[in-house]
Amino acid sequence: MNVLGFVLAIISSLLIPGIITITKAKMSGKKGPGVFQPLFDIARLIRKGNVYSTTTSVIFQIGPIIYFASVVVALLFVPFGQYKGLLSFDADFVFFAYLLGIGKFMMIISAMDTGSGFEGMGANREALYSMLVEPIFFILMGSLALLTHYSSFYDLFVHIHYDSYLTYLIAALGVYLLLQIAMVENSRLPIDDPKTHLELTMIHEVMVLDNSGFDMGLINLATGLKFALYGGLIANFIFPVEWSLYAQIVVFIMVNLLFAVAVGLMESFRARNKLAKNPKWILMLSSISLIVFLCVIEITQKLL
Amino acid sequence: MTKDIENTLEIKNGQAVNLSEIPVLEYQEFHALVLDLLQAEDVHCVNYYAFPHNDILRFICCLADDRTQGIYLLSHIMATGGGLLKLESLTKYIDALHIYEREIWENFGIEFEGHPWLKPVRFPHDRYNGDLKVNDYPFYKVESEELHEVGVGPIHAGVIEPGHFRFTCNGEMVLHLEIQLGWQHRGVERLLLEKPKLLQRTILAESIAGDTTIGHTLAFARVMEGLSGISVNSRLDAERAIALELERIAIHTGDISALCTDVAYQLGTAVFGALRTPLINYTQDWCGNRFGKGLIRTGGSHYSLTDELIQRLRNLLDDFEWRFKEMADKAYSLVSVENRFDEIGTVTNRQAKLIGTVGMAARMSGVKRDIRHSHPFASFSDIPYVPVMLEKGDVYARYYLRRLEIEESINYIRKVLDNKRYFLSEATSPVPETNLNLSPVSISVSMVEGWRGEICHCAVTDEQGKIIHYKVKDPSMHNWKALELSLRDLEISDFPINNKSYNLSYCGYDL
Numbered sequence: 001m002n003v004l005g006f007v008l009a010i011i012s013s014l015l016i017p018g019i020i021t022i023t024k025a026k027m028s029g030k031k032g033p034g035v036f037q038p039l040f041d042i043a044r045l046i047r048k049g050n051v052y053s054t055t056t057s058v059i060f061q062i063g064p065i066i067y068f069a070s071v072v073v074a075l076l077f078v079p080f081g082q083y084k085g086l087l088s089f090d091a092d093f094v095f096f097a098y099l100l101g102i103g104k105f106m107m108i109i110s111a112m113d114t115g116s117g118f119e120g121m122g123a124n125r126e127a128l129y130s131m132l133v134e135p136i137f138f139i140l141m142g143s144l145a146l147l148t149h150y151s152s153f154y155d156l157f158v159h160i161h162y163d164s165y166l167t168y169l170i171a172a173l174g175v176y177l178l179l180q181i182a183m184v185e186n187s188r189l190p191i192d193d194p195k196t197h198l199e200l201t202m203i204h205e206v207m208v209l210d211n212s213g214f215d216m217g218l219i220n221l222a223t224g225l226k227f228a229l230y231g232g233l234i235a236n237f238i239f240p241v242e243w244s245l246y247a248q249i250v251v252f253i254m255v256n257l258l259f260a261v262a263v264g265l266m267e268s269f270r271a272r273n274k275l276a277k278n279p280k281w282i283l284m285l286s287s288i289s290l291i292v293f294l295c296v297i298e299i300t301q302k303l304l
Numbered sequence: 305m306t307k308d309i310e311n312t313l314e315i316k317n318g319q320a321v322n323l324s325e326i327p328v329l330e331y332q333e334f335h336a337l338v339l340d341l342l343q344a345e346d347v348h349c350v351n352y353y354a355f356p357h358n359d360i361l362r363f364i365c366c367l368a369d370d371r372t373q374g375i376y377l378l379s380h381i382m383a384t385g386g387g388l389l390k391l392e393s394l395t396k397y398i399d400a401l402h403i404y405e406r407e408i409w410e411n412f413g414i415e416f417e418g419h420p421w422l423k424p425v426r427f428p429h430d431r432y433n434g435d436l437k438v439n440d441y442p443f444y445k446v447e448s449e450e451l452h453e454v455g456v457g458p459i460h461a462g463v464i465e466p467g468h469f470r471f472t473c474n475g476e477m478v479l480h481l482e483i484q485l486g487w488q489h490r491g492v493e494r495l496l497l498e499k500p501k502l503l504q505r506t507i508l509a510e511s512i513a514g515d516t517t518i519g520h521t522l523a524f525a526r527v528m529e530g531l532s533g534i535s536v537n538s539r540l541d542a543e544r545a546i547a548l549e550l551e552r553i554a555i556h557t558g559d560i561s562a563l564c565t566d567v568a569y570q571l572g573t574a575v576f577g578a579l580r581t582p583l584i585n586y587t588q589d590w591c592g593n594r595f596g597k598g599l600i601r602t603g604g605s606h607y608s609l610t611d612e613l614i615q616r617l618r619n620l621l622d623d624f625e626w627r628f629k630e631m632a633d634k635a636y637s638l639v640s641v642e643n644r645f646d647e648i649g650t651v652t653n654r655q656a657k658l659i660g661t662v663g664m665a666a667r668m669s670g671v672k673r674d675i676r677h678s679h680p681f682a683s684f685s686d687i688p689y690v691p692v693m694l695e696k697g698d699v700y701a702r703y704y705l706r707r708l709e710i711e712e713s714i715n716y717i718r719k720v721l722d723n724k725r726y727f728l729s730e731a732t733s734p735v736p737e738t739n740l741n742l743s744p745v746s747i748s749v750s751m752v753e754g755w756r757g758e759i760c761h762c763a764v765t766d767e768q769g770k771i772i773h774y775k776v777k778d779p780s781m782h783n784w785k786a787l788e789l790s791l792r793d794l795e796i797s798d799f800p801i802n803n804k805s806y807n808l809s810y811c812g813y814d815l
Binding site: 024027028029030117118121189190193195196197198199200201267268269270271272273274275276277 | 452453454455456461462476564565566567568569570571573574575578638640641643644648795796797798799800801
């Protein structure tokens, strides 16, 4: 049954981009494209051949594949209720984080490989924000590890018991933080604007300006997968392991749908940050993760 | 001062005078007089150009005085035969004149000694030296290991109009921005001379800048009316003012929408974008073109504002006003939007005066430049327009000024419509002229406040009443410099919203 979570995550990864688009369109009074439009776009891209600039090397060609692979492998770690992920071992969340890091690193150096001033700029920004966002994830997961005395995703989520107000607070903050991490990692509002056409303001989009065809298709697929990755983690946070399998399947899908709608809503009614304010925004998220840490210290009585 | 003015010829906006009435001065005298007149805050140069005629290069300088509603015309001449031509630069003392001297230098090879920034205006290199290519444009360079250059364009990310932007950056910070234009030089001024028919010329004037169709065509029509001595009736004046203000409201609304796009505020993008449509659709109903092509014609109009159209205009404005207010109340108080626009790209009052910004770009930093107010034309002389002013000069000021100007323009259109004198009379607008008899050896200067700012057209005729020189000046000529200054010490990622907040014309500059 371990594979069930993986399959569900893949399915939701295909739908999430479409749902975000529809939500945003509805919120601005437009009809919007169908849910499957992003998939059609990806299918179109995948059918096309790649065009490589003559200034690029092999790095640029393997970058998107490694990026995509890293996200898929990371997805194998996401547990599903009482079932472990396909891969699971102690401290796997560290492995998970750096697996995604490898993918990102490849994208950054493949952007630098093009030699374009724009892409270097985007790579520089992406590296900065990824670096800043890393502590949030580790403080959150580390706090859970401290609370439960386990260190794999599966054990962390299985052994959280919602028995006090503080644990509810931890869950609420945890969900919020995972949502925001997903936004930063996927270069969405308020950090970045995936829809913009202005290269100078872009972060992620400008890094993939030179990618085309099959590679671009992979990058777009990876975006959906990354959302599903965090959607899956959020779902695990929320549903109790004791529930029946069917209830869990329903809740998992509902959580992923709501996650996509939430992203759409968050992007509809605000403007993006000034680029210089992004680090402050991410540090603010870090301080929220410290609140989780303090709650855990309070619960475990480690403070005294 | 009084003695100075005796050496000039004072005319009103849109007036034509005989060329021989303009005193021809020695360059020393001309130089001193221009500097002296420009000492006053209320005087600014609206045009300074040269044209060759009978082996003589004649320079005309038009200085607008906001106090007297007059335009001082000064002139000096120069023999063109051979040799290196040199003049002492005026820009050395008055920065705002840089663009005029650069243009004259580019067109006639006259070296302005002491000009700090003698660079091509529309050509990528010295136009007389065919060996030089685009790459040889003399960009300002800073030698440093730490700085890097970012070149953007000439193809715009949104594929609008072409312009090349060269940033000298320290990491994300911009130290200096230089803008190189001229990528779509169409030879408008030359074409205006080559095409003999009035209709051809009018259509050319409509295409000087597609988003300022009404503004430029109105300036053109008034130059022609001035030269042929036609005076239009007050009803036509009112219709023209309404068309001009409608254009302003429509473009400003579209720009607010575009500003929202650039900061990813999608509700604003969608709603303001949708609000613009009924406005330009109304213009289409009025004259058959959404941007007002065909509406402004010399001496008359093919599309009189009928009672039915007036009623629909009133309904449109009522409807637009509350919808606009509802959305603007949100968009102008949203913290994330304010946060994005505030304190970015500031052009101080002092800088604005130095570089001589005009129109919106001047009013946003407290410089009172509004032709509707200072040199009224059309119905603006009957029904005064009070310019809206802001002090701060940042992106938010430009964003906010658009809202205030929209509200003011709506009020103004209502005032015109309410004025019984214009529309209750049975008189319709006269039929436009097709053949003009232009007065010989004359010059006419016409200024119009387009939505970007002051548009100035000048035409000169010869002994047969044939136009021998036509000069167009779009407000963007001055305001591009303001964009360059805005970017100083700003993050490079803030460039797009600054650029959009000015929304300057590339083709109006390139001509």
